[in-house]
Amino acid sequence: MIEILQSLATGSEPPPEHWQQLLRHELNNPAHMAAFGITHEQLETTIKQRYQLGRSLLKHNQDLPILWEQLPTLWEFWLPLAMQLSQLRQILNRPLVQGILGGQGTGKTTTTTVISRILNLLNYQAISISIDDLYKTYADRQRLREQDPRLIWRGPPGTHDIDIGIQLLDQLRNPTPGQKITIPRFDKSLWNGEGDRIEPQQIEAPDIILFEGWFVGCQPVEDQAFNHPPPPISTDSDRQFAREINHQLKEYLPLWERLDRLIVLNPVDYRLSKQWRAQAEQEMKASGKSGMTDTEINQFVEYFWKSLHPELFINPLLTDSDRVHLVVDIQPDHSVGRVYKPVPR
Numbered sequence: 001m002i003e004i005l006q007s008l009a010t011g012s013e014p015p016p017e018h019w020q021q022l023l024r025h026e027l028n029n030p031a032h033m034a035a036f037g038i039t040h041e042q043l044e045t046t047i048k049q050r051y052q053l054g055r056s057l058l059k060h061n062q063d064l065p066i067l068w069e070q071l072p073t074l075w076e077f078w079l080p081l082a083m084q085l086s087q088l089r090q091i092l093n094r095p096l097v098q099g100i101l102g103g104q105g106t107g108k109t110t111t112t113t114v115i116s117r118i119l120n121l122l123n124y125q126a127i128s129i130s131i132d133d134l135y136k137t138y139a140d141r142q143r144l145r146e147q148d149p150r151l152i153w154r155g156p157p158g159t160h161d162i163d164i165g166i167q168l169l170d171q172l173r174n175p176t177p178g179q180k181i182t183i184p185r186f187d188k189s190l191w192n193g194e195g196d197r198i199e200p201q202q203i204e205a206p207d208i209i210l211f212e213g214w215f216v217g218c219q220p221v222e223d224q225a226f227n228h229p230p231p232p233i234s235t236d237s238d239r240q241f242a243r244e245i246n247h248q249l250k251e252y253l254p255l256w257e258r259l260d261r262l263i264v265l266n267p268v269d270y271r272l273s274k275q276w277r278a279q280a281e282q283e284m285k286a287s288g289k290s291g292m293t294d295t296e297i298n299q300f301v302e303y304f305w306k307s308l309h310p311e312l313f314i315n316p317l318l319t320d321s322d323r324v325h326l327v328v329d330i331q332p333d334h335s336v337g338r339v340y341k342p343v344p345r
């Protein structure tokens with residue numbers, strides 16, 4: 001399969017046996033076909049379109065080496081998703097908001113970058129917005145920490161400006177013709193890594209909005225979930241904190257109501273976030289920027305788990321066919337595993 005995909009980069013037309021192999025590969029994965037709404041009738045056309053699209057993407061995006069490094073991910077996830085979004089956008093007749101949920105380092109930024117590029121080739125303008133762009137200002141978070149010293153770092157529900165997010169999504173979904181839209185932006189490197197809001201971006205109304213974040217779409221859970229919670233929620237005060245954050249999460253539901261669809265990037269083991277985060281910091285240090293130490297990384301990631309634990313808040317969504325349209329398993333090397341739509345229970 002990989003050799004066939006490598007031919008995407010060469011520009012030559014694949015021989016008939018390669019087409020047959022690509023068709024068989026898809027047919028052997030009915031869950032994948034169902035997830036992207038590919039019927040048997042459309043199979044051949046869809047695969048041919050996907051192939052041509054992949055070829056043109058590689059040709060026009062030489063600056064994104066990840067495309068060559070992750071050809072199977074491109075074939076199984078990014079290309080079919082972008083094709084599906086363009087079709088859904090056409091039917092919807094207004095801008096479409098795609099939510100993307102994934103823990104730290106699962107590949108949200110990479111995915112939204114690649115999807116935007118593919119949508120561009122399909123003549124759709126996409127914009128990526130992170131829940132991080134809705135963080136309260138540095139000054140506001142300083143005040144928040146004075147009131148509640150447990151909020152040692154940005155991240156948990158309570159540290160975002162939800163009203164700005166609601167207004168933004170409303171505007172993006174129903175844009176006023178000719179009017180620019182203001183997108184809040186956040187720079188994580190300011191104030192010694194604590195981050196602050198920066199000059200917003202002014203844009204024309206996009207066709208597709210990719211709204212990503214580490215708890216986008218997560219629902220509050222029953223209080224008894226905290227009676228025997230998973231580590232690192234271990235002490236009474238950890239449990240109390242987790243309960244309060246669970247309560248705060250209710251405030252975010254109006255934001256999730258404005259999503260048209262939700263994808264979950266599901267690491268095969270949520271603890272991979274530590275390893276991925278450490279890799280990202282190493283890369284940052286190698287490029288000359290300052291990064292966190294291993295101890296700081298562990299504390300930072302555990303702080304997120306203590307706030308909204310992936311086992312409590314993400315796992316239930318993996319079988320929630322009402323809320324979730326696609327689950328993508330992410331392996332330790334970041335390649336995709338299973339790609340499927342949750343089956344109704």
Ligand SMILES: Nc1ncnc2c1ncn2[C@@H]1O[C@H](COP(=O)(O)OP(=O)(O)OP(=O)(O)O)[C@@H](O)[C@H]1O
Nearest residue numbers: 070073103104105106107108109110111280334335
């Ligand atoms: N499909 C992939 N193949 C290989 N590496 C990947 C892939 N996706 C992401 N990565 C790498 O993993 C790291 C984290 O990816 P990315 O920044 O996209 O994740 P994220 O979910 O946005 O992270 P964060 O939660 O820290 O914002 C980056 O170094 C990126 O290059």
Ligand SMILES: O=C(O)[C@H](O)CO
Nearest residue numbers: 104132154155188214
């Ligand atoms: O840096 C952050 O704020 C967290 O990783 C969430 O994206």
